[in-house]
Amino acid sequence: MTYSVVIRTLGNTGDKYLRMLQAIEHQTVKPMEILVVIPEGYTLDHQLGNERIIRSEKGMVTQRAIGIAEAAGDYLLVLDDDLDFPADFAEKMYNHLQENHLDCTLAFPNWDCRNDVTPSKTSKKQQLLSTIKRARGAFTGQVFYSRRKSEWFDVITRTAGHRTYVNCEDKLCQAGCFQCFFIKNNIAKAVRFDEEAWLEQGSLSQYAAYDDAVFFYKMYLQGGRIAYTPKTGYIHLDAGAGRKAKSKLEAKRIRLYSIARNRTIFWHKHIWSNRRTLHTLLGGIYGMVNYAIYNILINADPKYWPAIGAMIQGYREAFHYIKQNK
Numbered sequence: 001m002t003y004s005v006v007i008r009t010l011g012n013t014g015d016k017y018l019r020m021l022q023a024i025e026h027q028t029v030k031p032m033e034i035l036v037v038i039p040e041g042y043t044l045d046h047q048l049g050n051e052r053i054i055r056s057e058k059g060m061v062t063q064r065a066i067g068i069a070e071a072a073g074d075y076l077l078v079l080d081d082d083l084d085f086p087a088d089f090a091e092k093m094y095n096h097l098q099e100n101h102l103d104c105t106l107a108f109p110n111w112d113c114r115n116d117v118t119p120s121k122t123s124k125k126q127q128l129l130s131t132i133k134r135a136r137g138a139f140t141g142q143v144f145y146s147r148r149k150s151e152w153f154d155v156i157t158r159t160a161g162h163r164t165y166v167n168c169e170d171k172l173c174q175a176g177c178f179q180c181f182f183i184k185n186n187i188a189k190a191v192r193f194d195e196e197a198w199l200e201q202g203s204l205s206q207y208a209a210y211d212d213a214v215f216f217y218k219m220y221l222q223g224g225r226i227a228y229t230p231k232t233g234y235i236h237l238d239a240g241a242g243r244k245a246k247s248k249l250e251a252k253r254i255r256l257y258s259i260a261r262n263r264t265i266f267w268h269k270h271i272w273s274n275r276r277t278l279h280t281l282l283g284g285i286y287g288m289v290n291y292a293i294y295n296i297l298i299n300a301d302p303k304y305w306p307a308i309g310a311m312i313q314g315y316r317e318a319f320h321y322i323k324q325n326k
Contacts, residue, residue, distance in 0.1 A: 001094050004073035004185070005034045008063035009081035011044040016082040016237040018046040026087045029094070032073050037063040060208040065194040068185075076188055080179045085234035093182035096229040103224040104183040104216075106176040108233040140294050141287030142259075172227050174220045178212030180234055191218045202261050203317060204310055209258035210266050217270055252307035256295055260314030261321075264288060268322050288315065 005024055009017065024034065025048055034051040038044060039058035056066045068076065075097075077090050089107070097105045137143030193215055199208040216226060245251035267284045292311065299307055 002032045002073045003075040004071035005031045006067035006078045007036045011042045013082045029091045037067040059200045068188045082237040103187040104226045106228045140291045175216040204257045205254040207258045210262040253310040256311035257314040260311045261318045264318035
């Protein structure tokens with residue numbers, strides 16, 4: 001195979017970026033090129049020496065779209081700048097894609113398969129926290145795990161505009177994690193991610209929440225086949241370089257505003273506009289109302305009320321965007 005590695009970065013993740021470069025260098029199948037998209041005015045702390053540096057405007061969507069557009073390999077290994085993975089990572093992703101006639105394959109985040117730290121070996125406390133997280137995600141319409149595609153509740157939460165995982169080791173997915181994926185070049189280009197700059201154009205924050213949902217759901221609507229590669233994982237070193245906040249309150253404001261704004265626009269633009277059904281309408285209402293209720297309840301302390309205000313601002317801007325782009 002010939003594949004390109006496509007990285008978006010601000011150049012400020014330090015040794016975590018170096019660790020990822022070393023993982024790329026040690027791949028059993030070497031990439032034909034490494035493209036690093038970095039904004040003007042930013043510098044790279046580390047380089048392998050054979051990268052092609054591409055300058056662009058700052059933006060999570062802009063940088064990723066430019067990297068995909070410039071890539072020449074038949075396949076792309078698309079990465080954030082703070083990951084680590086084993087030497088056979090690209091080879092396993094490619095083999096699974098070929099064997100199952102896929103267009104895109106994903107790996108499991110935060111699973112270090114080199115040390116066999118699998119999800120089945122997590123502690124009871126971790127399993128409980130995971131269950132709580134899943135329940136919270138289902139209530140707010142953000143994340144729902146199901147093996148039953150026909151289940152009414154699954155239909156409602158899926159159309160709320162969240163990330164859906166349906167028995168992801170052996171079934172096709174509608175979405176996945178945008179930190180890392182392996183994809184056919186022509187399929188990635190067909191998504192036309194450059195048309196989704198609205199994701200990073202918010203007035204309060206330019207954090208591109210739901211960029212993963214937009215990219216993979218557009219691919220799904222175009223007939224793309226997406227699935228996870230079994231027993232293949234990577235470690236997210238979580239440098240947090242793209243969304244730094246000076247305080248817990250600021251972090252909450254950015255998160256609530258960005259999710260409220262971007263998920264609402266995503267639902268209208270890519271779900272409701274393509275399938276105007278009662279379930280789709282109820283799904284959108286479910287996501288907006290439940291997400292608002294949940295965050296109002298957990299942020300009852302007056303010191304966090306500005307975060308609630310930011311969420312309301314996000315919804316207001318979303319409806320304004322929808323009105324202006326009918």
